[in-house]
Amino acid sequence: xVELKKSGMLRGSLSAEEQISLISGFNDLKxxxxxAIFVQECVPENLELKxxxxxxxxxxxxxxAIISSSTSCLSPRKMFNGLKHVKNCIVAHPVNPPxxxxxxxxxxxxxxxxxxxxxxxxxxxxxxxxxxxxLKETDGFVLNRLQxxxxxxxxxLVQDGVISPRDVDIVMSEGLGMRYAFLGPLETAxxxxxxxxxxxxxxxxxxxxxxxxxxxxxxxSGEVAEKIDQAFTEDLTDKPNQLQARREWRDACLSRxxxxxxxxxxx
Ligand SMILES: NC(=O)C1=CN([C@@H]2O[C@H](COP(=O)(O)OP(=O)(O)OC[C@H]3O[C@@H](n4cnc5c(N)ncnc54)[C@H](O)[C@@H]3O)[C@@H](O)[C@H]2O)C=CC1
Ligand SMILES: O=C(O)[C@@H](O)C(=O)[C@H](O)[C@@H](O)CO
Numbered sequence: 376x377v378e379l380k381k382s383g384m385l386r387g388s389l390s391a392e393e394q395i396s397l398i399s400g401f402n403d404l405k406x407x408x409x410x411a412i413f414v415q416e417c418v419p420e421n422l423e424l425k426x427x428x429x430x431x432x433x434x435x436x437x438x439x440a441i442i443s444s445s446t447s448c449l450s451p452r453k454m455f456n457g458l459k460h461v462k463n464c465i466v467a468h469p470v471n472p473p474x475x476x477x478x479x480x481x482x483x484x485x486x487x488x489x490x491x492x493x494x495x496x497x498x499x500x501x502x503x504x505x506x507x508x509x510l511k512e513t514d515g516f517v518l519n520r521l522q523x524x525x526x527x528x529x530x531x532l533v534q535d536g537v538i539s540p541r542d543v544d545i546v547m548s549e550g551l552g553m554r555y556a557f558l559g560p561l562e563t564a565x566x567x568x569x570x571x572x573x574x575x576x577x578x579x580x581x582x583x584x585x586x587x588x589x590x591x592x593x594x595x596s597g598e599v600a601e602k603i604d605q606a607f608t609e610d611l612t613d614k615p616n617q618l619q620a621r622r623e624w625r626d627a628c629l630s631r632x633x634x635x636x637x638x639x640x641x642x
Pocket of ligand 2: 446447448469470471472518519522
């Protein structure tokens with residue numbers, strides 16, 4: 376709870392009994408679980424480690440508590456299969472940095488109770504997050520499938536010498552990202568024509584033609600990775616802690632965008 380408060384994840388107010396226990400170490404497990412109704416696991420993306428944590432939680436947790444994993448894309452089936460409390464288990468995948476980006480993907484195990492999904496959904500809303508419900512698991516869930524589609528095409532465009540790493544990022548930040556900060560890709564398309572069906576009539580053939588040119592899955596290493604890394608490092612080398620400074624600038628932007636989005640929701 377304290378760690379979550381410090382991280383700013385608890386935007387909303389939780390009543391005393393709605394304790395969230397952030398489990399990141401075995402030593403406080405039993406204490407942290409007393410009376411806990413919701414446990415958010417946040418250990419590194421390592422299936423073996425998570426399985427150990429869930430096995431321990433499964434033996435301590437009370438029957439009404441929810442066990443939730445922050446995993447980016449590990450399968451709920453692989454993580455929760457065989458647990459006594461599997462019906463109380465769910466993935467609640469946050470987005471970096473979670474204290475400014477409110478999306479949380481709720482991904483059930485096939486045996487997750489509907490009540491578990493609804494309780495997790497309402498708790499996430501209560502603490503100011505924006506949860507979405509996946510109706511079934513898929514590798515990478517939704518955020519990372521969309522993110523990796525964009526990252527892989529950005530990689531290919533740089534690899535094929537079409538555009539520089541910095542300019543492909545400007546295409547997103549000064550182009551698509553301006554709209555995607557407020558509208559998703561489907562509603563953006565819907566508004567770009569006289570509705571989504573009209574968009575398909577107008578642009579469907581072109582979209583299919585362009586998609587047919589998409590290259591193979593890149594191997595994320597080697598000289599292209601080097602070129603991209605260099606592009607985002609070159610003009611910051613004289614700045615100490617340049618990555619952290621850039622993250623702080625990112626967070627300042629996200630904080631102001633979050634405020635603007637809140638204001639726009641009121642209009
Ligand atoms: N970092 C991010 O932006 C995001 C991370 N995630 C997911 O959240 C989970 C955690 O990721 P990060 O916060 O980046 O990891 P991290 O490495 O920054 O933090 C992991 C936490 O687990 C603790 N820990 C490490 N080994 C442990 C062990 N053997 N037993 C108990 N606790 C241990 C560490 O002390 C630390 O507090 C991963 O599953 C990741 O995929 C999901 C979305 C975004
Ligand atoms: O913000 C993100 O991208 C996260 O939600 C993640 O899932 C991971 O950090 C991911 O990007 C790494 O694959």
